[in-house]
Each structure stands twice: as C-alpha cells, then as structure tokens.
Amino acid sequence: MMMDSLVLRNRSCRSFDEGTPITKEILTDLVDLARRTASGMNKQPLRYRILSDSSEIAAMLQNCRFGSALPGVKLPPENGKPTGFILIFTDKEAASPESLALKDVGIAAQTILLAATELGFGGCMLGSFEPTRLNADFGISSRYVPQLAIALGKPAERALLTDAHDGSLRYYRDAAGNHCVPKRALDEVLI
Numbered sequence: 001m002m003m004d005s006l007v008l009r010n011r012s013c014r015s016f017d018e019g020t021p022i023t024k025e026i027l028t029d030l031v032d033l034a035r036r037t038a039s040g041m042n043k044q045p046l047r048y049r050i051l052s053d054s055s056e057i058a059a060m061l062q063n064c065r066f067g068s069a070l071p072g073v074k075l076p077p078e079n080g081k082p083t084g085f086i087l088i089f090t091d092k093e094a095a096s097p098e099s100l101a102l103k104d105v106g107i108a109a110q111t112i113l114l115a116a117t118e119l120g121f122g123g124c125m126l127g128s129f130e131p132t133r134l135n136a137d138f139g140i141s142s143r144y145v146p147q148l149a150i151a152l153g154k155p156a157e158r159a160l161l162t163d164a165h166d167g168s169l170r171y172y173r174d175a176a177g178n179h180c181v182p183k184r185a186l187d188e189v190l191i
C-alpha cells in the first residue's frame with residue numbers, strides 16, 4: 001500500500017551530510033515551485049528568504065531549536081549541519097486573512113520538503129525560533145512575519161515510523177540510533 005510513497009519517505013531530518021550541499025539554485029527552484037501552490041482566495045501572502053552562505057546558516061542555527069524532545073542529543077550534530085534554509089514569511093500588507101495565510105504556509109512548506117525529497121535531499125520544518133531576532137539577523141522588515149523555517153540538506157539519519165502506543169507521541173532514538181516517530185493508528189484518526 002504505497003509503501004515507497006514520496007510522502008512517507010519525507011521525514012523530518014535533523015542530521016545532514018555536509019559533503020553534499022543543497023545548492024542555492026536548487027533552493028531557488030524549490031521556492032519557484034512553492035510560489036505556484038494553492039493559496040486561500042489566491043491572495044499569495046507568502047514571501048521567502050533563502051539562506052545558503054555558511055555565515056547565514058550559522059546565524060540561523062544560533063536562533064532555532066532542533067529536536068527539543070531529545071534533550072540528550074545534539075542536533076544537528078557538529079559535522080552534520082543543514083546546508084541551506086528556506087524561511088517562509090507572511091506579508092502583513094497582503095490582503096489575506098491570517099487563518100488562510102497560515103494554511104498557505106503549511107502547503108508551501110510541505111511542497112518544498114516533498115520536492116526536496118524527490119531530489120534526494122530532505123529537511124525539517126522549524127517553528128521554534130525567535131522571530132524578532134530572525135528579522136534583525138537577515139535585515140528583513142517587520143512588514144514580513146516569519147512563520148516557519150525549513151532546514152535542508154542531504155539526510156544523514158534514518159527515521160522509522162512506529163505505532164503510537166499508550167498515548168505517547170514523543171519521538172525517540174532506538175538502540176541503533178534510528179530516529180523513531182510514533183504515529184496515531186488509522187482507526188484512531190478516522191472519526
């Protein structure tokens with residue numbers, strides 16, 4: 001049943017192979033795809049910033065938090081950092097109600113990650129960062145509200161989906177170091 005689906009292969013990844021960087025051209029192509037996805041009332045309130053210089057990536061890594069549910073694990077690891085970021089903003093001056101604009105953010109982010117996975121890359125959506133600092137670090141006007149960051153690169157970790165038991169949805173690392181992500185069962189999510 002669709003076991004090799006792109007959707008299933010696209011897992012949040014927090015360790016990367018720095019030897020195979022995602023290029024600025026590919027990051028730009030990913031934004032070029034995202035800008036053409038569905039948008040509530042077709043208002044297209046999203047704006048993007050690509051980070052691909054090592055100094056910009058270092059600044060972003062100082063601001064965001066990876067894998068907070070795994071406090072004993074340093075993520076990303078020392079030599080396994082993402083090699084690019086795409087930051088997604090909403091434009092305060094776009095005439096899109098916030099409830100619609102935030103849905104657009106999710107659609108754009110998932111599209112970027114699916115397309116990256118198709119190309120052999122991967123990444124992680126990051127909502128945990130300080131927004132004022134982000135705008136200041138990258139010289140972005142307060143007109144643009146950062147909603148989600150996507151860390152990208154060549155994945156260097158293995159993620160396994162497991163069945164959620166006992167109500168625990170917390171992701172964990174198994175003895176072999178695999179990243180394990182519990183998902184609710186089909187009969188639980190069908191109402």
Ligand SMILES: Cc1cc2nc3c(=O)[nH]c(=O)nc-3n(C[C@H](O)[C@H](O)[C@H](O)COP(=O)(O)O)c2cc1C
Nearest residue numbers: 010011012065066067068124125126127128171181
């Ligand atoms: C809106 C959103 C915000 C997220 N923020 C973070 C984050 O700040 N840091 C992080 O490490 N992962 C973040 N994640 C990734 C989730 O932890 C991840 O999706 C979840 O553990 C399930 O794993 P999966 O994506 O492989 O299914 C975020 C995911 C979403 C959808």
